[in-house]
Amino acid sequence: MQLMDNWNKEILRLAIPSIISNVTVPLLGLVDLAVVGHIGNETYISAIAVGSMVFNVMYWLLGFLRMGTSGMTSQAYGRQDEQECLNILLRTLMIGLGMGILFIVAQRGIEWGMLRLMNTPEASWSFVATYFRIVIWGAPAMLGLYGLTGWFIGMQDTRTPMVVAVLQNVVNILASLIFVFVLGWKISGVAAGTVLAQWVGFMVSLYAAYRRISSEKEQGLTSEKSGLMVLQTTFCRVLVMRGEWREFFRVNKDIFLRTLCLVAVNFFFTSAGGKQGAMMLAVNTLLMTLFTLFSYLMDGFAYAGEALSGKYYGAGDTKGLRITVRRLFGFGVIMALMFTAVYVFGGVGFLHLLTSDGSVVAAAQPYLFWAYLIPMAGMAAFVLDGVFIGLTATKGMLFSTAMAMIVFFVVYYLFWNSFGNDALWIAFLSFLGMRGIASILWVRRYLVIF
Structure with missing residues (x-):
């Protein structure tokens, strides 16, 4: 123990x-x-x-x-x-x-x-x-x-x-x-x-x-x-040292392309909200703050994953690597549940802290449900991003993010006419969830560390 x-x-x-x-x-x-x-x-x-x-x-x-x-x-x-x-x-x-x-x-x-x-x-x-x-x-x-x-x-x-x-x-x-x-x-x-x-x-x-x-x-x-x-x-x-330079650029090329996928989704999310008017843009910006807060915390565990998974992988310690990944997921689940509870019981109060405009808070409340789902949808992607970086398995990061980006745009255009701004949030949650699912599939297929 x-x-x-x-x-x-x-x-x-x-x-x-x-x-x-x-x-x-x-x-x-x-x-x-x-x-x-x-x-x-x-x-x-x-x-x-x-x-x-x-x-x-x-x-x-x-x-x-x-x-x-x-x-x-x-x-x-x-x-x-x-x-x-x-x-x-x-x-x-x-x-x-x-x-x-x-x-x-x-x-x-x-x-x-x-x-x-x-x-x-x-x-x-x-x-x-x-x-x-x-x-x-x-x-x-x-x-x-x-x-x-x-x-x-x-x-x-x-x-x-x-x-x-x-x-x-x-x-x-x-x-x-x-x-x-x-x-x-x-x-x-x-x-x-x-x-x-x-x-x-x-x-x-x-x-x-x-x-x-x-x-x-x-x-x-x-x-x-x-x-x-x-x-x-x-x-x-x-x-x-030409070989080391090639490896350096190989790893970083995948991360750069993965970042472009993230930028495309985030820019489109903001742009799509803006096309619905200033009020909806303000609503989406406030609610996205809930995602940002969660990401700050989970990135801390992702950094721990980078350091520890890379250390154990470099040392050839497969047992240590597996235990680390499982423990990171344990912390991820705990944090996701904690943030979900905080958002469910304190979400409206948090919106009031961000703005004194009651009309914006009222307009945001119908979409708060989607914000409640952010922690559970995004947790796996954050944890495994750290593992991918530690193992320099950056193709897995690129694959999962690219697949998730495709899902984001497909879901948005399928449901936009019927659900409006709800479709944008469904697409974003699908993006987060798909990143996690694709990352897990990649890890199980190519890395076998679970």
């Missing part, structure tokens, strides 16, 4: 800091929104909303830098291959920093395309452009931080990313307040605060990684061979 308690403790040790980190992610955007809400009219607010969305799309599509790094690092950690762990870190940093620099070089083209893609109101164009042209300088830091976060998770350390995430928010709040209200920089101050927070987070995370690499305990270095020398030697070696 003590052994089973230790399995649970190990999962929670990794999951809880990840949940805290996830919750802080949207705060960076919310801080910007709150500050501009006190310095101007709706033009400022819409500019921050559009600008934040532009960067969310850019960075979301490159989320493979975190996920692919996590899976490969956890396997190398399980094999006790410290050198390969370092190789992976340098490889992902090279790509992340390189992509960030590319974004800076191509910023005018990106700005032009995104302003039109987001249907930006003309009154907000100059403010969005100002925000974008400043925040784009944080792109290398953000993408480098993606790789560092994935590396720490793979090294069974979710505490460092949590500390960095909290630090970023503190820096962002303080810097934005000083730049805006003391120096009077307005929207430029908000953007500058965001960039400063991003670079502080990156540098602190990079320093933490360097400290870990340099320690004699982790690398077994002699006093004659410094951590810096190891990094220099490894950097040269990484540049010429």
Whole structure:
């Protein structure tokens, strides 16, 4: 029984800091929104909303830098291959920093395309452009931080990313307040605060990684061979390791394509709600918040799954891998039941917390039933996404998400004429459920870990 308690403790040790980190992610955007809400009219607010969305799309599509790094690092950690762990870190940093620099070089083209893609109101164009042209300088830091976060998770350390995430928010709040209200920089101050927070987070995370690499305990270095020398030697070696580069891009290609499927569904969901009018768009946005909250918690367990399943797979410990997956599902079921109960008994109250507009809450209540089903429909997909990443079985992730995307569109167009907005929610729940079912089928067919 003590052994089973230790399995649970190990999962929670990794999951809880990840949940805290996830919750802080949207705060960076919310801080910007709150500050501009006190310095101007709706033009400022819409500019921050559009600008934040532009960067969310850019960075979301490159989320493979975190996920692919996590899976490969956890396997190398399980094999006790410290050198390969370092190789992976340098490889992902090279790509992340390189992509960030590319974004800076191509910023005018990106700005032009995104302003039109987001249907930006003309009154907000100059403010969005100002925000974008400043925040784009944080792109290398953000993408480098993606790789560092994935590396720490793979090294069974979710505490460092949590500390960095909290630090970023503190820096962002303080810097934005000083730049805006003391120096009077307005929207430029908000953007500058965001960039400063991003670079502080990156540098602190990079320093933490360097400290870990340099320690004699982790690398077994002699006093004659410094951590810096190891990094220099490894950097040269990484540049010429073609096989490892191919594997890196194979894993990340599948994750990137899978992300495109997720983006297609989420964009269509928002667009389909918007076509029904401002009221229905507001209703769907409020109810989707219930999904977002659940996803923050379940992503924490998915991160634990990445770290532990990769470690046991890399170590060749099939028994440990199976127990981990089963325990993750146990936590997933408990969390799904808990969230379902909270939504059933507190859903209306939560909507009132989000908005004081009684007409929006009243319009949302007929669709609350669909939100009650989100936790159970989505739980399996979240758990197995973490397992797939840990095993670098990314084709399973791509297969399950692509199949679920097809089901989403088929269900929506079959039922739209008869059920209206209910059809949109039925399609979304079908998407979540199909991701889980297809993931389980793939695991049972190709991985045999249940």
